[in-house]
Each structure stands twice: as structure tokens, then as C-alpha cells.
Amino acid sequence: MESDKKLHISLNFNGEKVASAVFAVFAAFSTVAVFGIIFYILYAAIPAFRQIGFFKFIFSDVWNAQTNQYGILPMIVGSIFLTSLSVLVGGTLAVVTAVWMVYYCPKKLKKAYEQLINLLAGIPSVIYGLFGYTFIVPALTKAFNLAESGTSGTGLLASSIILSIMILPTVTSVAKNSLKNVPSNYYEGALALGCTKNQTVWKVLVPAAKNGILAGLILGIGRAVGETMAVQMLVGGANAYPFSFFTSFSTLTSIIVRDMGYASELQTSALMGSGFVLLVFILILNLLLLLTRRNSLGGNRFFTRRIDESNGIESLRSYKRTGSVQDVLWIISWIVALFMAFVLCFIVIFVLVKGLPNLSANFLFGRSSNRQTTLQPAFVSTGLLILLSLAIALPLGIGAAIYLNEYAKKDNPLVKIIRIFIDTLSGIPSIIFGMFGMLFFVTACRLNYSLTAGGITLALMILPTVIRSTEQALSEVPDSMREASYALGAGKLRTVFRVVLPQALSGIVTAIILSIGRIVSESAALIYTAGSSIYTPTGFSSQGSTFAVLIYRFMVEGTHTEEAYATAAVLMFVVVVLNILVTLCEWLFKRRNKV
Amino acid sequence: MRKKRIAKIMLAAACVVAMGASSAAMFAGCSKDTETITVSGSTSMTELMQALAAEYEDAHPNVQIIVNQGGSSVGISDTKAGLNDFGLASKKVDEGDGVKGVQLCLDGIALTVNKNCAVTQVTNEEVFDLYMKGTAIQNTITTAIARDQASGTREAFNEGIKDPEGNDIKNHYNGNYELSGFTHAAWDEQQATGSVISLIEQSTVSIGYISLGSVLMSSANIKALAFKGYGQETYVAATAENVLNGTYALQRPFTIVLSTSRELSPAAQGFYDYIMSEEAQAVITAEGCVSTYGK
Known part of the structure; x- marks a missing residue:
């Protein structure tokens, strides 16, 4: 709303103002997402409330x-x-x-x-x-x-x-x-x-x-x-x-x-x-x-x-x-x-x-079919989901963080409200995201059970992580750097992108790794949006299962505990590696700050 | 500045990995022309359909058969709505309302106990009394194990066990237990056939119901009891022959649900022809179901 006003009032329409408006819209997006989720779940529950x-x-x-x-x-x-x-x-x-x-x-x-x-x-x-x-x-x-x-x-x-x-x-x-x-x-x-x-x-x-x-x-x-x-x-x-x-x-x-x-x-x-x-x-x-x-x-x-x-x-x-x-x-x-x-x-x-004794090259990379479900589809689906959800969540999240840290006044009530909604979004359980994704992306937007629907749902889930991590990194950039940049005649937008953001890079990298961690371990939200197919996806419009979803599938079938453990071992390995990466990143960040 | 470079390299590396994974995906996916067949419905039939699909996929590498679970009602409603190629239902489906059923094979529901349990045969009344009133069977079996509400096996059991007036017991627990929301005190609900088997394996005082095929296929320490159905004079052993000749009362048909308005696609027709063929009967029998081919 604020952004609209800004666009109309400014007769000297320039890049700075547009950028500020865009960042504000990105920041307000979390609010929209929370309301969207509450509204859609309630909307779908009303027939039951009414009939029962x-x-x-x-x-x-x-x-x-x-x-x-x-x-x-x-x-x-x-x-x-x-x-x-x-x-x-x-x-x-x-x-x-x-x-x-x-x-x-x-x-x-x-x-x-x-x-x-x-x-x-x-x-x-x-x-x-x-x-x-x-x-x-x-x-x-x-x-x-x-x-x-x-x-x-x-x-x-x-x-x-x-x-x-x-x-x-x-x-x-x-x-x-x-x-x-x-x-x-x-x-x-x-x-x-x-x-x-x-x-x-x-x-x-x-x-x-x-x-x-x-x-x-x-x-x-x-x-x-x-x-x-x-x-x-x-x-x-x-x-x-x-x-x-x-x-x-x-x-x-x-x-x-x-x-x-x-x-x-x-x-x-x-x-x-x-x-x-x-x-x-x-x-x-x-x-x-x-x-x-x-x-x-x-x-x-x-x-x-x-x-x-x-x-x-x-x-x-x-x-x-x-x-x-x-x-x-x-x-x-x-x-x-x-x-x-x-x-x-x-x-x-x-x-x-x-899990490890049940792992074999064939189980990891072989062709997946009804005869034998392998992990090959999971590698592909996970890759595609990470790509799509980061492509959506990173610009949105970084934009929002820039608005909150660089543009908004600290005591602006709007900012307080936006913060509350970001916290709320991060507290919503993944099954709710799954149900919302199913109602909105799969059914209402007619995306069907697809990696696209799954990826967008995941993007919503990782958004708070991206915003917080980036904002944290931005807030640790010393003000003197900004002042120096302004003193050299750079505009705000230029300062943000050329001076502040590069300094906050490790925060963004941390956000990416944390998000990947969340994506690979997610199952509840994906089953209802991306399906649980055992075949390798052919693109973003086909169904796909990640490792976590495959573990669930193996378990439900009851007779595939060995495969479930083998998949779990792979997933555990990925999680451990991601954890090490996060630590590495934080260490780099700390070291640089000391300089 | 060196650290900045490291951070940059890490970011770049992350991007490259993501790109790599996705392009690999494209290559893997687009390499061949595949035809997809979707079947959906009864959970009890999933394993059988997957086995049949595996055989068929081996012979036709360009075919992918997606077997979706969802219960018999989903199998019928999906077929009506055109969401699958054909549906699966573990009950009889009459022609009408846009769908028709074709029987694939039969399945028995076995009343199963531990091999060391002294009981070898039970009557309809004994099972009814244990599950509904908690009365021990022949003073030996005290615990009833049931399946969860979504289970097709439970539905078949509900329809097979009759009360003294000859009604399905599902009417009974609508009136007594399930309407009051409580699970029967003497019955434990399990979500999978596997958990029922493992419980029975460890207890000589429990009885459960699982697919006859699962008993025959299982290496576990369990046995199926002979059963005297409602109005029957003699005990009937739980065997494939007795299911086939209809004397064993606890049984259900596995049905393929077809749309009456929609033709099968050529790929789906091929798979349908296969599962109805003589060739497929070996798979059906191997999965513990009772083949009705040519009968």
C-alpha cells in the first residue's frame, strides 16, 4: 500500500524510488502469504464446519x-x-x-x-x-x-x-x-x-x-x-x-x-x-x-x-x-x-x-521402476526443487531483508507488523504448508501434483530463513561503510548493491545452505504438492519425490525397511555435509568481521 | 579480500551444483519417449499391481505405470472423474454411474493366530463375540487386533463377519463402539499388515485378520484358522481352493474399474490385456491371490 502511494506521488520517477517500492512489496509478501494460508485453509474447512x-x-x-x-x-x-x-x-x-x-x-x-x-x-x-x-x-x-x-x-x-x-x-x-x-x-x-x-x-x-x-x-x-x-x-x-x-x-x-x-x-x-x-x-x-x-x-x-x-x-x-x-x-x-x-x-x-550395507550403485543410480525403486529420481527431483525454490525465495527474501534493514525506519509500525508476520510464517508447521500448497497451487492454480507446485510451496517455507539470515548479515555491516559510499557520491541503491550486499555475502550463503537443509529434509509438505512418484521427473511439470519422501514411501509399503534405511543413510550424509558447510560459512564470516 | 573471494567461490559453487543437478535432470528425463499409465485405488491391491506392473515394464521399457494408493472409493471416483486410466477396487463394482467392474482375481481374508496357539478353528459367533464384546475365543484367544479405519481389509472383514441376525458387523460398531468414538477396549488398531503379523508372531493369545496371500507368503510363525461362516454347517480351511469354490466365507474380489464412457488409451489397453491374460496368472498366484482365469 505504501509502495503504491510512493509510485503515484513521485513525479520525478526514478530508479531509487522504484527500488524502494519493490523492496517494500517484497517485505510485505510474508504478510500476504500468512493471510493467504489462513484464508485458504479456513475456506476449505467451511463446508465441514457448516455441514457438521x-x-x-x-x-x-x-x-x-x-x-x-x-x-x-x-x-x-x-x-x-x-x-x-x-x-x-x-x-x-x-x-x-x-x-x-x-x-x-x-x-x-x-x-x-x-x-x-x-x-x-x-x-x-x-x-x-x-x-x-x-x-x-x-x-x-x-x-x-x-x-x-x-x-x-x-x-x-x-x-x-x-x-x-x-x-x-x-x-x-x-x-x-x-x-x-x-x-x-x-x-x-x-x-x-x-x-x-x-x-x-x-x-x-x-x-x-x-x-x-x-x-x-x-x-x-x-x-x-x-x-x-x-x-x-x-x-x-x-x-x-x-x-x-x-x-x-x-x-x-x-x-x-x-x-x-x-x-x-x-x-x-x-x-x-x-x-x-x-x-x-x-x-x-x-x-x-x-x-x-x-x-x-x-x-x-x-x-x-x-x-x-x-x-x-x-x-x-x-x-x-x-x-x-x-x-x-x-x-x-x-x-x-x-x-x-x-x-x-x-x-x-x-x-x-x-543403511550403508544396503546401498549399492544400482540402488543409487539405477533406473527406477515398479520392479525396483531407486534413488536416481530423488537426486533429480531434489536438485530441481532446490533450484526452483531458491530462485523464488532468494530474490524475495533478500529484497525483504534489504527493505527491513536499509530502507525502513527502525520504529516504523509497519516494519514491526511485517516482522511479526515473518515470525508467524516461520512457525507454521509444514503439514499446513502442504495443505495450502495442495489447495492453492495444485488445485486452484491448476499446477497439478508437480515439482513446480512443490517448489513454490517450499519457497514459502524457506522465505523466513532467507530474510532473517540476510538481515542479520546486513545489520552487521558497519554503518561507516555506507557513509563512506554516500560520501563518494553513490546513491542508496548503488550503496546497497555494491557495498552492503557484498559484505553480507556469507550471510546469504548461510541462508542458502540452511534452506537447502530444510528442502532436503521436508516430506509432509511435498507429498501433497509434488506427489510421490517413483519415476525420474522429466521437467518441472512432472511429479517427483525427494529422499525424504522416498523414505516415507518405503516405510508405508512396510516391506522395504532396508531401502528406507539406505535412503536415510544418504539423506543423513547430506545433512551432515550441509551442517559442516554452515559452520564453515559462519567461521569465514566471523574471521572477516575481526579484520 | 581473500575471504571475500572464498565466499564468492562458495556461492558460485552452490550455483554450479544446482545448475548441474537440474541439467542432469533434463538429460535423464528427456532421453526417451515414455508412455505413462496411471492406475489408482485400493491399498490392498497395490502390491499385486506393482508386481504386475514390474513384469509389464520389463517387457515394455518405454512404459511407466504409476500405481497410486487411495482406497477402493478413490479408485471408483478417480475413474469417474477421468483422473486415471483405470481404477482398482477390492470389492464388487456393479455397472452403472459411469463405471463398470471386471474381476481380476479373488482374495481371502485369513483369521490369523500364532502357530503355537492351540486354537485351529473358529466360528463366526466366536469372532463376533471377541471383537464386539471382548469374550475370549475357546478360553484362549483374548486379544483382537484390528486394522485402521482406512483399511480395505478391515472393510472386507466388516462385511464378512455377521451378527446373530445375519447383518454385517459394521452396522454394529456404528451403533456401539465407533459412534461413541472409543476403540474397543480389547482391540488394538494397527496401520499395516506387517505390524499385525509381528504382533501375532509374539503373542499366542491374539487374533488378527490379514490378506490370505500375506499368510501364505509370510515366513513368520503364524497360521490361518479354519472358519465356520454365518449359517454354515462345517469348518472350512483357509485355502485358495476354498476361496475359489466360494465355501470360505471371508473373501473379496479384486476388481478393475473401467469407465463406461471412456476408451482405454492404447498403452493402458496393452497393460489391461496383460493383467487379464493367462501369462499374468503366475504373478497373481505368486502374490498370494486366487486366480480365477478361465473359471
């Missing part, structure tokens, strides 16, 4: 395709139970891990441990599902002797174990940042008053960072509520309340994957309704997040030293043992941190050991 009745839909516990009765109360309860349990367990572990990483981790280990947590965040959810289904579920069945009574290990316990691991990195990284940002005089003050290090950490520093920890937990809740593929494989899938650990049940997301392929018209609409309820949950969580972000930590923004700048808190020895609760917590934090490292290594090694 909104309250009956929410509060009835019948879900029966034969009688066309749909109620989602068991799924809502299922989602709430599962989320609460996994946030309780995963969130606690995550906070303890974060405390350990900031205050206790030996300096030499710090970088490596950070890498581990990043890798944990990078493992695709379909691999977590595969691991849970083929390792956790049988282990539980055996441990609790469930088979004797004829039940299996699927259900609340198995799914919340996996989900706890999955949300851990999200919570940890946010909590860690806020713990790092506690003013270091809190620490020094507490020590001066005679506290031991352990007492200070648990009674002063952790409470001081409570807002950030809360924000991390809310993000974790969002991740847990929206998680689809892993959960779908582990909940069991019956329409029941999860009142015992091993009852088969469903969640708002798992019901969508279970029934979408089979659904009649009204049922599809009911599934969209389930998606809409999920979306409402997510939006509420986003609002809560906004509230916690308001209060920042104490101290002056520029002159207060933070914990991570003060030298060597991690190396400081506790000089006094009091045998108090805090000392026990200190020991627990070590145990938790080592345990998480063990869990991660176990998952990675388990997947590789199970």
Missing part, C-alpha cells in the same frame, strides 16, 4: 467415514497430551542442556557440542519416525512385554520419546541465547555475596533468563504440535483418547496424513478443519511468544557485559561445595548433556549402520 456444525466438529468424538460423521475431540486431546508430555520431558532436558552448554561446558568441547545440537536439529523428521518405528517401538514392546497381551509399543510413550528429542534443539538454542545474554554483573554480584558457582547459576542466572527460556519452550510447543511425519508413524492411528501409554491414538496432524489419500469430499474438508484448528493453536502460540519477547533482559544494550563476553565462566572452578540442591543439579546437567550427546550419536550411527 462447528461445535459438534470440535466436541464430538466420532470420526467415521462410513457414516460421514467427523469430530476431532480425540485428536485435540491427543495433540495436547502428546505435546504436554514431550515439552515436559524434552523441554526440561533442553533447558538443562542449555545451562550446561553456557555455564559448565569445557571450552574445548563447546564448539563440538554446539555442532551436535545443530545436527540434532537438522535430522529430518521422517528419519526420526523411521528410527522410532523400527527401534523405539520394538524396544518398548519387548521391555514392557506388551506382545503377550497383544498390543504394540506404538502410542503416547513412543511418540513422546521421539518428539522430546526432536524439540530439544529448538528449545536449547533459544534458551542458550538468553542465558548467554544475562549481564555478567549478575554473576559477579552473586559470587561477591558468597554464593558458590552452582548456587549462582541455578538461583540467579537461570531465573534471570526466564523470559528467553519461556520463549524457547513456546517455540518447542509449536514444533511439537505441528510435527507430523514422525508422529504419524508412532501414534498408532486409532480414533481413541490416549489415556494409557500404549493405546493407539491420533493427533490433529496424524489424522491428516492417515486419511487424506482416502478422503471423500466432506472428509477432506473435515481434515482441512483439523488443519485449521492446528493453525489456530499455532497462531495463539505466536501471540504468546510476542508477549514474552517484550520484556528484555536487564542492563544497558551497549555497555553491559554479557555472560558470553566475560572470560571463562565455564572454566571457573566451584571453590566451595555445599552439598546443596544446586550441586545436585550441576551433576544432573552433566549427565543430561552427556546423555543427549549419546542419543544423537546413537541415532546417527544406527541409521548409517542399518
Whole structure:
């Protein structure tokens, strides 16, 4: 809107103004995307709300395709139970891990441990599902002797174990940042008053960072509520309340994957309704997040030293043992941190050991057909999807970041709103993107199930990552460079493109790598937009499956666990390489900044 | 400046990789003229169709056969809407409403237990009582394993087991369990045939229902029970012959759904002719289904 005004008012129509308007439009795009998603999902859910009745839909516990009765109360309860349990367990572990990483981790280990947590965040959810289904579920069945009574290990316990691991990195990284940002005089003050290090950490520093920890937990809740593929494989899938650990049940997301392929018209609409309820949950969580972000930590923004700048808190020895609760917590934090490292290594090694022996040149590159599904189509589809989604998201995202960092005034309310919507977009679960992509790109735009539809959907998903990463890099470019450029007579546009952007290049490269990571591990959104064909795509208009989608396909068929693991091993390899690349990039960036 | 160059090189490298991948895609894709046949429908028939498609693709390298899953109703509605070449339904399809059904073969639903289970035969009433009321079968089998709602096997089971008045039990759990939203206390729902088999393999007190073919093909420690259907006088063994002669009550036809208004494309006609031919019967039998060729 602002851009339109600018275009009309400016009689001396020049490149600078056009550019500014274009960047503003790019920045506003996230807002449009969020509204588009909410509107389309609601629009598709309305027939169900109308025919069934909104309250009956929410509060009835019948879900029966034969009688066309749909109620989602068991799924809502299922989602709430599962989320609460996994946030309780995963969130606690995550906070303890974060405390350990900031205050206790030996300096030499710090970088490596950070890498581990990043890798944990990078493992695709379909691999977590595969691991849970083929390792956790049988282990539980055996441990609790469930088979004797004829039940299996699927259900609340198995799914919340996996989900706890999955949300851990999200919570940890946010909590860690806020713990790092506690003013270091809190620490020094507490020590001066005679506290031991352990007492200070648990009674002063952790409470001081409570807002950030809360924000991390809310993000974790969002991740847990929206998680689809892993959960779908582990909940069991019956329409029941999860009142015992091993009852088969469903969640708002798992019901969508279970029934979408089979659904009649009204049922599809009911599934969209389930998606809409999920979306409402997510939006509420986003609002809560906004509230916690308001209060920042104490101290002056520029002159207060933070914990991570003060030298060597991690190396400081506790000089006094009091045998108090805090000392026990200190020991627990070590145990938790080592345990998480063990869990991660176990998952990675388990997947590789199970997968690598099943890899062969033929399976990787052979011709894929009904006789034998190979990974060749996945290489091609993944390449095409990366190309298309980056081609869309990079210009949009970089443009938006330029607007937010270079053009917009810092206290402009419009900018604040745009930021809120970018955050919202990044919090929307991938199954919602998948449903939106199916409704809008596949059906309404008549793109059919195709790589084009999949690529555009993915572009929406990676947009927030691109914007944030680029903006971060832009904001770290010193103002003196801009001023020098202006002083030499360069215009704003020239300054941005010739001086500022090249400086922010590594931020953009990081954004690209992070985006590729997101694309290769995505499955829920792609199944509903790009299909799950086993053939090599012939262009952007044909269907295609990525590695993650193929893993899901192999698993659903039930008899192809070896192939699923082989594919998972390939995907794991890609994820590890991408993680290393990100670190490399950040390292380059840091080194240059020091100069 | 050196670092800047490194960053630039990395960006360039990323671009080159992406370009390379995409151009490779184009070459791989455009190298041959392929004809695509799409069939969609019953999940129970997917494995059989994939096996048939694999055979056919071997003989016709320029044909791609896409087998989409989606349940029998999707097979019929897709055929009506022209979204596939032909549909798959694991039930009888009458001619009318723009579609007609042609029977491909038969499939039995086997009541399956652990090999070490003492029970060897069950009646319709016993199965009904266990699944509906939780009454143990012959004081031995206490746990019923069911499939999820989207399963075609479950649909066939629902239609095969009758209540004392001779009605399908699906009417029953509409009235009792599923309408109240609860899964039967004594029954566990599983999403795949494989998980039903693995549960039964580990428990001597459980019963489940899976495709007869899956029992015959499985190397697992399981067996199919003889079954006395509603109104039947004797127990009938779960074998291919008894399915074929109709005495084994728990069975369903695998049906190809054709549009009455639309002709098959030449490629699809070729595949259709193949699956209906004598040649294909070996594949059908090998997949555990009951061939009805020439019967």
C-alpha cells in the first residue's frame, strides 16, 4: 500500500524510488502469504464446519467415514497430551542442556557440542519416525512385554520419546541465547555475596533468563504440535483418547496424513478443519511468544557485559561445595548433556549402520521402476526443487531483508507488523504448508501434483530463513561503510548493491545452505504438492519425490525397511555435509568481521 | 579480500551444483519417449499391481505405470472423474454411474493366530463375540487386533463377519463402539499388515485378520484358522481352493474399474490385456491371490 502511494506521488520517477517500492512489496509478501494460508485453509474447512456444525466438529468424538460423521475431540486431546508430555520431558532436558552448554561446558568441547545440537536439529523428521518405528517401538514392546497381551509399543510413550528429542534443539538454542545474554554483573554480584558457582547459576542466572527460556519452550510447543511425519508413524492411528501409554491414538496432524489419500469430499474438508484448528493453536502460540519477547533482559544494550563476553565462566572452578540442591543439579546437567550427546550419536550411527550395507550403485543410480525403486529420481527431483525454490525465495527474501534493514525506519509500525508476520510464517508447521500448497497451487492454480507446485510451496517455507539470515548479515555491516559510499557520491541503491550486499555475502550463503537443509529434509509438505512418484521427473511439470519422501514411501509399503534405511543413510550424509558447510560459512564470516 | 573471494567461490559453487543437478535432470528425463499409465485405488491391491506392473515394464521399457494408493472409493471416483486410466477396487463394482467392474482375481481374508496357539478353528459367533464384546475365543484367544479405519481389509472383514441376525458387523460398531468414538477396549488398531503379523508372531493369545496371500507368503510363525461362516454347517480351511469354490466365507474380489464412457488409451489397453491374460496368472498366484482365469 505504501509502495503504491510512493509510485503515484513521485513525479520525478526514478530508479531509487522504484527500488524502494519493490523492496517494500517484497517485505510485505510474508504478510500476504500468512493471510493467504489462513484464508485458504479456513475456506476449505467451511463446508465441514457448516455441514457438521462447528461445535459438534470440535466436541464430538466420532470420526467415521462410513457414516460421514467427523469430530476431532480425540485428536485435540491427543495433540495436547502428546505435546504436554514431550515439552515436559524434552523441554526440561533442553533447558538443562542449555545451562550446561553456557555455564559448565569445557571450552574445548563447546564448539563440538554446539555442532551436535545443530545436527540434532537438522535430522529430518521422517528419519526420526523411521528410527522410532523400527527401534523405539520394538524396544518398548519387548521391555514392557506388551506382545503377550497383544498390543504394540506404538502410542503416547513412543511418540513422546521421539518428539522430546526432536524439540530439544529448538528449545536449547533459544534458551542458550538468553542465558548467554544475562549481564555478567549478575554473576559477579552473586559470587561477591558468597554464593558458590552452582548456587549462582541455578538461583540467579537461570531465573534471570526466564523470559528467553519461556520463549524457547513456546517455540518447542509449536514444533511439537505441528510435527507430523514422525508422529504419524508412532501414534498408532486409532480414533481413541490416549489415556494409557500404549493405546493407539491420533493427533490433529496424524489424522491428516492417515486419511487424506482416502478422503471423500466432506472428509477432506473435515481434515482441512483439523488443519485449521492446528493453525489456530499455532497462531495463539505466536501471540504468546510476542508477549514474552517484550520484556528484555536487564542492563544497558551497549555497555553491559554479557555472560558470553566475560572470560571463562565455564572454566571457573566451584571453590566451595555445599552439598546443596544446586550441586545436585550441576551433576544432573552433566549427565543430561552427556546423555543427549549419546542419543544423537546413537541415532546417527544406527541409521548409517542399518543403511550403508544396503546401498549399492544400482540402488543409487539405477533406473527406477515398479520392479525396483531407486534413488536416481530423488537426486533429480531434489536438485530441481532446490533450484526452483531458491530462485523464488532468494530474490524475495533478500529484497525483504534489504527493505527491513536499509530502507525502513527502525520504529516504523509497519516494519514491526511485517516482522511479526515473518515470525508467524516461520512457525507454521509444514503439514499446513502442504495443505495450502495442495489447495492453492495444485488445485486452484491448476499446477497439478508437480515439482513446480512443490517448489513454490517450499519457497514459502524457506522465505523466513532467507530474510532473517540476510538481515542479520546486513545489520552487521558497519554503518561507516555506507557513509563512506554516500560520501563518494553513490546513491542508496548503488550503496546497497555494491557495498552492503557484498559484505553480507556469507550471510546469504548461510541462508542458502540452511534452506537447502530444510528442502532436503521436508516430506509432509511435498507429498501433497509434488506427489510421490517413483519415476525420474522429466521437467518441472512432472511429479517427483525427494529422499525424504522416498523414505516415507518405503516405510508405508512396510516391506522395504532396508531401502528406507539406505535412503536415510544418504539423506543423513547430506545433512551432515550441509551442517559442516554452515559452520564453515559462519567461521569465514566471523574471521572477516575481526579484520 | 581473500575471504571475500572464498565466499564468492562458495556461492558460485552452490550455483554450479544446482545448475548441474537440474541439467542432469533434463538429460535423464528427456532421453526417451515414455508412455505413462496411471492406475489408482485400493491399498490392498497395490502390491499385486506393482508386481504386475514390474513384469509389464520389463517387457515394455518405454512404459511407466504409476500405481497410486487411495482406497477402493478413490479408485471408483478417480475413474469417474477421468483422473486415471483405470481404477482398482477390492470389492464388487456393479455397472452403472459411469463405471463398470471386471474381476481380476479373488482374495481371502485369513483369521490369523500364532502357530503355537492351540486354537485351529473358529466360528463366526466366536469372532463376533471377541471383537464386539471382548469374550475370549475357546478360553484362549483374548486379544483382537484390528486394522485402521482406512483399511480395505478391515472393510472386507466388516462385511464378512455377521451378527446373530445375519447383518454385517459394521452396522454394529456404528451403533456401539465407533459412534461413541472409543476403540474397543480389547482391540488394538494397527496401520499395516506387517505390524499385525509381528504382533501375532509374539503373542499366542491374539487374533488378527490379514490378506490370505500375506499368510501364505509370510515366513513368520503364524497360521490361518479354519472358519465356520454365518449359517454354515462345517469348518472350512483357509485355502485358495476354498476361496475359489466360494465355501470360505471371508473373501473379496479384486476388481478393475473401467469407465463406461471412456476408451482405454492404447498403452493402458496393452497393460489391461496383460493383467487379464493367462501369462499374468503366475504373478497373481505368486502374490498370494486366487486366480480365477478361465473359471
